[in-house]
Amino acid sequence: MGRLILLAALAVALVIAALVRNTAARHIALAPLVAVLVAVATFALAIRPLGLVVATIIACIALNIPGLRGRIGESVIAVIFGVVVVVAATILADLPVGLWPRLGGL
Amino acid sequence: MEAFADLNEGFKVMLSQYNFVYCALAACLGAFLAYLPGLSSPVVIALAFGFAFGMPPTTAIIVLVALCVGAQFGRSAAAVHRARGDAAYAEGDASLAPIAIAALLSGAVVAIVAAAVMPLAIAALPSLGAAEITAFIIAFLALAAALAPRSVVRAVAAIVIGGLISIMGSEIDAAVQVLSFGNLELPDGIGFLSLLIGVLVIPGVVGAYAGSTVTAQATAEPRTPPTRRRTGEYPTIVTATAANAGLSASFLPLLTLGLPAAVVAPMFLWMLTIHGILPGPRVATRMPEVLHGLFAAIIVANGVLLLVMLLAERLFARVQRLNVRVLATVVLAFACFGVYTENNSPFDVALMLTYGIASYLLFTSDYERYLLLLAFLFGPLLHENIRRFSAGGDMGAIISSPIAVMLIAAGAILVAAIGAWRMESRKTNAAGR
Numbered sequence: 001m002g003r004l005i006l007l008a009a010l011a012v013a014l015v016i017a018a019l020v021r022n023t024a025a026r027h028i029a030l031a032p033l034v035a036v037l038v039a040v041a042t043f044a045l046a047i048r049p050l051g052l053v054v055a056t057i058i059a060c061i062a063l064n065i066p067g068l069r070g071r072i073g074e075s076v077i078a079v080i081f082g083v084v085v086v087v088a089a090t091i092l093a094d095l096p097v098g099l100w101p102r103l104g105g106l
Numbered sequence: 107m108e109a110f111a112d113l114n115e116g117f118k119v120m121l122s123q124y125n126f127v128y129c130a131l132a133a134c135l136g137a138f139l140a141y142l143p144g145l146s147s148p149v150v151i152a153l154a155f156g157f158a159f160g161m162p163p164t165t166a167i168i169v170l171v172a173l174c175v176g177a178q179f180g181r182s183a184a185a186v187h188r189a190r191g192d193a194a195y196a197e198g199d200a201s202l203a204p205i206a207i208a209a210l211l212s213g214a215v216v217a218i219v220a221a222a223v224m225p226l227a228i229a230a231l232p233s234l235g236a237a238e239i240t241a242f243i244i245a246f247l248a249l250a251a252a253l254a255p256r257s258v259v260r261a262v263a264a265i266v267i268g269g270l271i272s273i274m275g276s277e278i279d280a281a282v283q284v285l286s287f288g289n290l291e292l293p294d295g296i297g298f299l300s301l302l303i304g305v306l307v308i309p310g311v312v313g314a315y316a317g318s319t320v321t322a323q324a325t326a327e328p329r330t331p332p333t334r335r336r337t338g339e340y341p342t343i344v345t346a347t348a349a350n351a352g353l354s355a356s357f358l359p360l361l362t363l364g365l366p367a368a369v370v371a372p373m374f375l376w377m378l379t380i381h382g383i384l385p386g387p388r389v390a391t392r393m394p395e396v397l398h399g400l401f402a403a404i405i406v407a408n409g410v411l412l413l414v415m416l417l418a419e420r421l422f423a424r425v426q427r428l429n430v431r432v433l434a435t436v437v438l439a440f441a442c443f444g445v446y447t448e449n450n451s452p453f454d455v456a457l458m459l460t461y462g463i464a465s466y467l468l469f470t471s472d473y474e475r476y477l478l479l480l481a482f483l484f485g486p487l488l489h490e491n492i493r494r495f496s497a498g499g500d501m502g503a504i505i506s507s508p509i510a511v512m513l514i515a516a517g518a519i520l521v522a523a524i525g526a527w528r529m530e531s532r533k534t535n536a537a538g539r
Binding site for chain 2: 015027028029031032033035036037039040041043044045047048052056059060063064066071074075077078079081082083085086089090095096097
């Protein structure tokens, strides 16, 4: 266990050192990165209890929040397109994925 | 003449079981998606990859080849479009048909040559054992790392990380769990789809949003003013033709040696593996229809693209005006959906996110990401072959095979030569400043 912790600590140190050097050498877009992180994490958490449609809507909204100012129309179109594409793929491929919230299962 | 007979067989394969329809649709889909602003061709193939999962092996390979050809074409066409400017298309003063003709000619010539060379290459190959395969994989990965365009250290790190991820899961023979950290999901191993989409698509989406150049070069590059003289297009057409010929030619080493010579090779290797086809000389004898279908698919896909360009070129050209933010949202939604539906597992989506964030932060080029995917695919093969030749735990047994020693020596010499050349060019560059 001790060796594993040491190994993990070494890995973390290497990653931090690499990130510091990397960040200095190139531009890392933090706001889009956080938006993608929040969007995908929300999708993963919401997909089972809330279904595909609601999870996709939440994820698309989360992704579009950073640049929302003055681009509300664009963001609404993005959300609508995102939902339409995944729902169409589910229906066309006849996939066993719950589209709507499981009201009885909560 | 044998090449034409093989191609004839390939066209027969193409005309059976709706293969032609699948090939045409995949070529159009690949070209359309790669033509969109902000989507690079590997991202396109990674997104569309899931469609070929449930298909029979020959159809799946044909679809993947057509997607690659279409994506390559779409990328070249988008580059020419940018070189000419939107106005030339709006006025009907420009055409993408020359690229389609050049792509069709180059693809057809290379497919015929590859079909002719394939039997000779297979006959020239000696039968390889576990030690030789191990030596080959090690030499190949070392060479790939040495050729990294930016940082060799990062390339080696990508290979090590890919190899480590590939051995996560359960060791079936020894009934032990490897690198699963007591997690209940990890003993099943890591799925290729979540890794593929995470490593390639997530950095693309972040880059498209940020307007950076990760995979969104199309959005970041300044558009040239409209021109009727088309001065910048000929080099682009030549580049497009060369890229198309290179893509077609890369299937030869991939299928005869299992040597991934193209950026889309990790996806091909995975598709072959899940259908139980081990790339190598035996493909030609065990599943000749896969080989014949592949070369015919290159020609058919290019022919379909030429037709599409002649019939619906203006419609195609309008695709460039689509909004990148909207596209990035759709791509991310589809990526999450695709990874989730593979096993109906939110854990896979979380894994995709983890790989994606790590890939964006740690790697600076797509080349490093491909190395990670290659190492992930080669990892189990390397693991299995090392176990086979070193039954008593003696790694020195590899020296007993002359071919393995030759392969490692050749790899070492090439790596040293590349290293010396890189150092020399760095000194020259420093002196030039």
